[in-house]
Amino acid sequence: MGRFLQVTGLAIGLVGLVLQFCISIPASMEAGRSLLGSIVFLFSFFTILTNIGAVLVYTSLLSSTGYAWLPAFAGPRMRAGVAVSITVVFIVYATVLARLWQPQGLFLLCDVLLHYVTPVLFVLWWLVAGADGRTRWSDISWWMLYPIAYLAYALVRAPIAGEVPYPFLDVAKNGAASVAIAALAITALFLVISIIAAFIDRGIGHREAKRVR
DSSP, X not given: OHHHHHHHHHHHXXXXXXXXXXHHHHHHHHTXXXXXXXXXXXXXXXXXXXXXHHHHXXXXXXXTTSOOSSHHHHSHHHHHHHHHHHHHHHHHIIXXXXXXXXXXXXXXXXXXXXXXXXXXXXHHHIIIIIOOSOOOTTHHHHHHHHHHHHHHHHHXXXXXXXXXXXXXXXXXXXXXXXXXXXXXXXXHHHHHHHHHHHHHXXXXXXXXHHXXX
């Protein structure tokens, strides 16, 4: 089951990312951005970056010999961290962002693949085959660096580029206080999911240890 989820998640993740790139770049250029600006804007979305992380984790563990193609993405800290991040992608999109726009056609397909299907598949894979009890409480501090660094990047880029990837990060439109509250809420959500993931991983580790005995 773990191998099936891994290969399926990898295939769907790649399809979603490639298709999103192919349809988003032309649409972005039609909206007035340059080619480089369109590429930078696309890769400024937390969803895109996190789905790339999921694909890299899957890819790193494809070898049948046990050798990791991408060692940096094969370890338990990275696997759990991506599981946390892609869970946040699912929750924030489903509860906040989905109602803000109505994608059609291929944009709707990418929307469903990258915000719903890939998060569910990755978390299922992590629960079945990715979690092994080697997560440490200190790993949470490493996981938290990702959303904090992303928020810093998005907020610093906003006045320079004149745009934000997500409307709740728009200081010019919503005000600094509103953006700060949104950022704190998402950071708190990320922390809660991280703690839950650490508990789950350690629980799986204890269960496997008992089974070995």
